[in-house]
Amino acid sequence: MEKIEITVVGAGVVGLAVALELSKDHKDIYIIEAEDSFGRSTSSRNSEVIHAGIYYPKDSLKARTCTEGRRLLYDFCAENQVAYRKTGKLIVAVNDAEAKDLAGLLRNGRDNGVDDLKLLSREQIKELEPNIQAKAAIFSPSTGIVDSHGLMKTLAVQFAANNGSLVYNTRLTGIDKVSDGYYVTVEDKSGEVFKFFTRIFINSTGLNADKISALAGLSKDEYKLKYCKGDYIRVHSSKAKLINRLIYPVPKRAGAGLGIHATLDLAGGLRLGPDDEYVQNINYDVDPAKAGIFYESIRDFLPFIDLTDLSPDMAGIRPKLQGPGEGFRDFIIKEESQNGFPGFINLIGIESPGLTGALSIAGIVGKLIK
Numbered sequence: 001m002e003k004i005e006i007t008v009v010g011a012g013v014v015g016l017a018v019a020l021e022l023s024k025d026h027k028d029i030y031i032i033e034a035e036d037s038f039g040r041s042t043s044s045r046n047s048e049v050i051h052a053g054i055y056y057p058k059d060s061l062k063a064r065t066c067t068e069g070r071r072l073l074y075d076f077c078a079e080n081q082v083a084y085r086k087t088g089k090l091i092v093a094v095n096d097a098e099a100k101d102l103a104g105l106l107r108n109g110r111d112n113g114v115d116d117l118k119l120l121s122r123e124q125i126k127e128l129e130p131n132i133q134a135k136a137a138i139f140s141p142s143t144g145i146v147d148s149h150g151l152m153k154t155l156a157v158q159f160a161a162n163n164g165s166l167v168y169n170t171r172l173t174g175i176d177k178v179s180d181g182y183y184v185t186v187e188d189k190s191g192e193v194f195k196f197f198t199r200i201f202i203n204s205t206g207l208n209a210d211k212i213s214a215l216a217g218l219s220k221d222e223y224k225l226k227y228c229k230g231d232y233i234r235v236h237s238s239k240a241k242l243i244n245r246l247i248y249p250v251p252k253r254a255g256a257g258l259g260i261h262a263t264l265d266l267a268g269g270l271r272l273g274p275d276d277e278y279v280q281n282i283n284y285d286v287d288p289a290k291a292g293i294f295y296e297s298i299r300d301f302l303p304f305i306d307l308t309d310l311s312p313d314m315a316g317i318r319p320k321l322q323g324p325g326e327g328f329r330d331f332i333i334k335e336e337s338q339n340g341f342p343g344f345i346n347l348i349g350i351e352s353p354g355l356t357g358a359l360s361i362a363g364i365v366g367k368l369i370k
């Protein structure tokens with residue numbers, strides 16, 4: 001039977017970043033991916049925002065990987081000609097109650113080491129963004145956007161240059177623990193089944209991560225993922241140049257999404273969303289009725305957008321550990337020796353800011369393996 005040193009399952013942005021990091025010190029690394037290319041799942045269905053790290057509880061993995069990952073990501077993009085833009089972002093308050101909430105967010109961001117945040121008055125907001133309506137705002141200059149496809153392509157190319165092997169169209173179907181590693185069973189698109197041995201197994205399968213862990217015999221209640229869909233609505237191109245930065249509302253509830261916001265893309269487009277709706281199945285259709293709902297939630301702070309400017313765009317699904325109405329849950333980034341699975345690394349619940357934090361998550365996995 002073929003023996004492999006390290007197997008990473010899942011070629012999303014996190015699996016690619018982890019594999020590239022490990023390929024700097026280790027030989028004989030495989031990425032196994034069910035789809036016909038990288039990033040066919042959540043990694044290409046997101047806002048492509050490089051988050052600053054304002055919202056997450058201090059010292060959480062989400063906070064740490066976001067602030068560190070953001071710096072690493074800007075450097076990586078600059079060094080490797082991956083397109084990005086440090087757009088900056090405003091979190092806008094439209095009434096007194098929300099203006100009060102900004103103080104808590106500002107404190108939280110600064111506690112997380114986001115040291116460039118500024119509180120803006122109505123007049124200062126008007127200077128930056130004449131077309132939006134707000135009483136007060138937090139300005140985050142280090143928030144930006146990135147070409148996620150370009151990023152993943154560069155990670156994949158560099159991994160291959162380090163002699164890593166990326167195997168597409170191949171689904172993991174079984175994993176059995178043996179004394180010094182794992183027997184891995186995979187099936188290709190034609191139905192042919194292969195079995196090989198790996199010493200280290202990295203589960204980076206996004207929406208499937210709890211099931212893949214359970215497949216190995218490591219099933220835990222706290223690993224159970226819930227699917228939380230985020231729909232996007234496109235704003236007509238004639239309005240896309242009316243803001244210069246990403247515009248977010250003050251988040252309404254802890255643990256859910258960040259509220260319907262306006263994000264720019266590198267092609268010059270403007271989108272609203274994503275919302276947060278728990279779903280049972282993976283279905284990326286966008287309900288056209290969402291246009292009206294989104295319009296109601298943004299009209300106070302984005303008054304230049306009319307309902308007739310809006311049309312359904314795309315959707316993504318978050319692999320969430322917290323269920324509806326539950327409090328904060330952190331990323332699970334764990335070497336599972338304690339649970340009797342040495343050399344088995346679980347990456348579970350890698351929702352936002354997983355794109356921003358990917359290079360930092362990769363560094364953590366590198367240390368776990370050492």
Ligand SMILES: Cc1cc2nc3c(=O)[nH]c(=O)nc-3n(C[C@H](O)[C@H](O)[C@H](O)COP(=O)(O)OP(=O)(O)OC[C@H]3O[C@@H](n4cnc5c(N)ncnc54)[C@H](O)[C@@H]3O)c2cc1C
Nearest residue numbers: 010012013014034043046047049172206230316354355356
């Ligand atoms: C609506 C939305 C908006 C977001 N916005 C942002 C944002 O602006 N900024 C940010 O930082 N983050 C954002 N995120 C989060 C970010 O997109 C994710 O954290 C990140 O893409 C996760 O990457 P991943 O590699 O872990 O997972 P994925 O991209 O899901 O990759 C997992 C891979 O595993 C493969 N796989 C699964 N099962 C198997 C199997 N059995 N065998 C082989 N392969 C398998 C899949 O095909 C897939 O390619 C957002 C997420 C959503 C849903």
